[in-house]
Amino acid sequence: MSTTATPPTPSAETAPGRGMRFTGWAANYVDERTSASTAVKALGRKIFPDHWSFMLGEVALYSFVVILLSGTFLTFFFDPSMTEVEYSGSYVPLQGIPMSVAYHSSLDISFEIRGGLLMRQVHHWAALLFVAAIGLHMLRVFFTGAFRKPREFNWVVGFLLFVMAMALGFTGYSLPDDLLSGNGLRIIDGMIKAVPVAGAWISYLLFGDEFPGTDIIPRLYVLHIMLLPAITIALIGIHLVLMVVNKHTQFAAPGRTNDNVVGSPILPGFAAKAAGFFFLVFGVIVLIASFFTINPIWNYGPYDPSPVSAGTQPDWYIGFADGALRLIPSNLDVVDPFGFTWAFGVLIPLVGLVVFLAAVALYPFFEAWVTGDRREHHIAERPRNAPTRTAIGAAGITFYAALWAAASSDLIATHFRLTIEGVILALQIATVFGPFLAYFITKRVCLALQRKDREIALHGFESGRIVRLPGGEYIEVHEQLDDFERWKLVSFDEYQPIMVRPNDQGKITVSQRLRASLSRWFFEDRIAPVTQNELESQKH
Amino acid sequence: MAPTSPASARRAGRRSPLATAALLVVGLLATGGAYALATTTTATAETTVASAQLIDEGGKLFAANCASCHGLDAEGTAAGPTLIGAGALAVDFQVGTGRMPMAASGPQAEVKPVQFTQEQIDAMAAWVADLAPGPAVPADRYIAGDGDAAIGAELFRINCAMCHNVAGAGGALTEGKWAPGLAGVDPVHIYGAMVTGPQNMPVFSDLNLTPEEKNDIITYLLYLEENPPVGGWDLGSLGPVSEGLFIWIFGLGGLVAVTIWLTAKSN
Numbered sequence: 001m002s003t004t005a006t007p008p009t010p011s012a013e014t015a016p017g018r019g020m021r022f023t024g025w026a027a028n029y030v031d032e033r034t035s036a037s038t039a040v041k042a043l044g045r046k047i048f049p050d051h052w053s054f055m056l057g058e059v060a061l062y063s064f065v066v067i068l069l070s071g072t073f074l075t076f077f078f079d080p081s082m083t084e085v086e087y088s089g090s091y092v093p094l095q096g097i098p099m100s101v102a103y104h105s106s107l108d109i110s111f112e113i114r115g116g117l118l119m120r121q122v123h124h125w126a127a128l129l130f131v132a133a134i135g136l137h138m139l140r141v142f143f144t145g146a147f148r149k150p151r152e153f154n155w156v157v158g159f160l161l162f163v164m165a166m167a168l169g170f171t172g173y174s175l176p177d178d179l180l181s182g183n184g185l186r187i188i189d190g191m192i193k194a195v196p197v198a199g200a201w202i203s204y205l206l207f208g209d210e211f212p213g214t215d216i217i218p219r220l221y222v223l224h225i226m227l228l229p230a231i232t233i234a235l236i237g238i239h240l241v242l243m244v245v246n247k248h249t250q251f252a253a254p255g256r257t258n259d260n261v262v263g264s265p266i267l268p269g270f271a272a273k274a275a276g277f278f279f280l281v282f283g284v285i286v287l288i289a290s291f292f293t294i295n296p297i298w299n300y301g302p303y304d305p306s307p308v309s310a311g312t313q314p315d316w317y318i319g320f321a322d323g324a325l326r327l328i329p330s331n332l333d334v335v336d337p338f339g340f341t342w343a344f345g346v347l348i349p350l351v352g353l354v355v356f357l358a359a360v361a362l363y364p365f366f367e368a369w370v371t372g373d374r375r376e377h378h379i380a381e382r383p384r385n386a387p388t389r390t391a392i393g394a395a396g397i398t399f400y401a402a403l404w405a406a407a408s409s410d411l412i413a414t415h416f417r418l419t420i421e422g423v424i425l426a427l428q429i430a431t432v433f434g435p436f437l438a439y440f441i442t443k444r445v446c447l448a449l450q451r452k453d454r455e456i457a458l459h460g461f462e463s464g465r466i467v468r469l470p471g472g473e474y475i476e477v478h479e480q481l482d483d484f485e486r487w488k489l490v491s492f493d494e495y496q497p498i499m500v501r502p503n504d505q506g507k508i509t510v511s512q513r514l515r516a517s518l519s520r521w522f523f524e525d526r527i528a529p530v531t532q533n534e535l536e537s538q539k540h
Numbered sequence: 541m542a543p544t545s546p547a548s549a550r551r552a553g554r555r556s557p558l559a560t561a562a563l564l565v566v567g568l569l570a571t572g573g574a575y576a577l578a579t580t581t582t583a584t585a586e587t588t589v590a591s592a593q594l595i596d597e598g599g600k601l602f603a604a605n606c607a608s609c610h611g612l613d614a615e616g617t618a619a620g621p622t623l624i625g626a627g628a629l630a631v632d633f634q635v636g637t638g639r640m641p642m643a644a645s646g647p648q649a650e651v652k653p654v655q656f657t658q659e660q661i662d663a664m665a666a667w668v669a670d671l672a673p674g675p676a677v678p679a680d681r682y683i684a685g686d687g688d689a690a691i692g693a694e695l696f697r698i699n700c701a702m703c704h705n706v707a708g709a710g711g712a713l714t715e716g717k718w719a720p721g722l723a724g725v726d727p728v729h730i731y732g733a734m735v736t737g738p739q740n741m742p743v744f745s746d747l748n749l750t751p752e753e754k755n756d757i758i759t760y761l762l763y764l765e766e767n768p769p770v771g772g773w774d775l776g777s778l779g780p781v782s783e784g785l786f787i788w789i790f791g792l793g794g795l796v797a798v799t800i801w802l803t804a805k806s807n
Contacts, residue, residue, distance in 0.1 A: 055799040059792070093693040093760055110770070121771055128787040129795075136792060179697065179706065180779070273802065280798050288791055293771030294783050299707045301697045309701040310711025310719065316784025408781040410712035419647070419716035
């Protein structure tokens, strides 16, 4: 209508530039054929709350992308064959030494192929970072209770990803067929062979011969570049979809309730930020890989079953298993009357580690059963507000850390000038008693912090202002928190121990009693959240 | 050379055709032998002259610095073993690396600044070698480090790496003892350690590792020392432990700092 009257402004509105017209046309073209706009509309409005600890999973995801990219480069040049050849490359201290093609091609990647060494180091550093980021991410989820309903499945998926990451890492560690990786495989072979009855069969099935045979590297290669990555990618897909379906947790704050999510939507803000963060992670990995050696396979030489180097350790994420083998007392092996050897020195750590991992995987279901809590939880708890869970977590960390430290017992001994026997004994004690100590200390600290929170919420914080009263008495003025700050201190769930109640038949079952006693263990010591009444009665 | 020619027949009659060659050999042998004899006699003479003084001087140094533990005649006491038969190389290693005189009793003798000049060490070595035959300081060609680094590396992995680590970074032994790192160790001391087996180290005799093979090992260790690590800083060549610590502290620690920085902007 008014287009003719005032040409300049409307023409800018109605007639967009050629670029805009093309974008619009292309978007429409794609949308008419895929209905992509529905997905974009749904996903683009997904909200992600902002907290630094919510980005640890992203670190893991991005380092996995880096692993995929660098790993693809490595597959172009790596040859997993175990055929014996003589080295003729440019690293002098190996020239003329017989070795497998796998080791030769790993050396060629390091010394002959342009950018190969950088890519190898990027791949390996990114792998270490991947597992470390998963570990820290899991701890964050655990200590904030973000595994509670409806996220138990996603916890299990995440746990499987952790196991996959360890499996990927270990198969990758074994591929170069150097002395270190061969020693690692030898330990795995020993652990498999310790399994009663089936051990030797499984070992021969895996290695195709008496250790080391000539099949293991190609087999591990298939696992490492095809099966395990495929499973991992599928699990990551499920993990992310479930995260979108369940929504992200957030910390309690004014306006942030159990029924909403406050944060920035994926499009445009979060996506742009995430892309930037990806490049930061990539950059940090490449910087580390450029300046710091990782796994100098040329030092280790080709695998030969006779030598074992001092300081032979697995990569950090397998360290706890290595440590368990180092800590178990020697001479536990028993020969039964039928002449079979029971290698308890290997079996006990093996079973112990499986039990530990299973406990990690199943903890959400255990806690849900003990607390009898069927509500959905979308607010991330502060660790102090769940003292027993936090204490259990601390005990688990202590147990893991003691085993982990034991994997470097020899280096602890040399670098801190201790005897290796003393280090082992101290870590044995730490493994057995440390978790209990950590449990009690953490629980008391949590309760004390809760008490402090309650005190501050009710009476305000010490302002540091000293006032002399007319009577000569000195008091320190306490100032009240503002509502925003107080909200964080007072909004958390209160639990009570479950009462033992008879069921429909009027009986009290054993599992009822167990559940009630566990629930008492969880919630007997507790600090009640500040109630509205208490708050109002405090307002003078 | 055909014998049909009269001239050659005449010459053949007077001398065998091999005579020239035989004469040459005799001449060379005589000259070479005489020269060799002359040089060795002078050398031996010098050594014996030097030795008499050296041994005397070494004996005094020993009495002043070592005898309190090893006994006045090196017969050994409760505090130290006998040195009869220990040989010059053992003295050169122990004193030349500063391990002896020992600073204090402990799990093992520590490396510390060398307490004597090389001349004094040689003197004590000569005195100990004079007590009874023992391993002597090797010829220079066995510690030149010009052997085959690849053979040396393989021998090192098989014989040495279980205590000293594949990259010679050292490792732990029982009861608070340790195998020291091998960077910066003088070749003659590496050789000496292999031959004399100081403290917890086994002896690698010449039947076990020939002097040439010992030289190969020295060559490998010198190669590691002289060539910078190709992958960047080597984190002490300690293997996966230092790598794991590094990625947790600097890798993940750095990225956590980045996440805090990224989320801090929004507040």
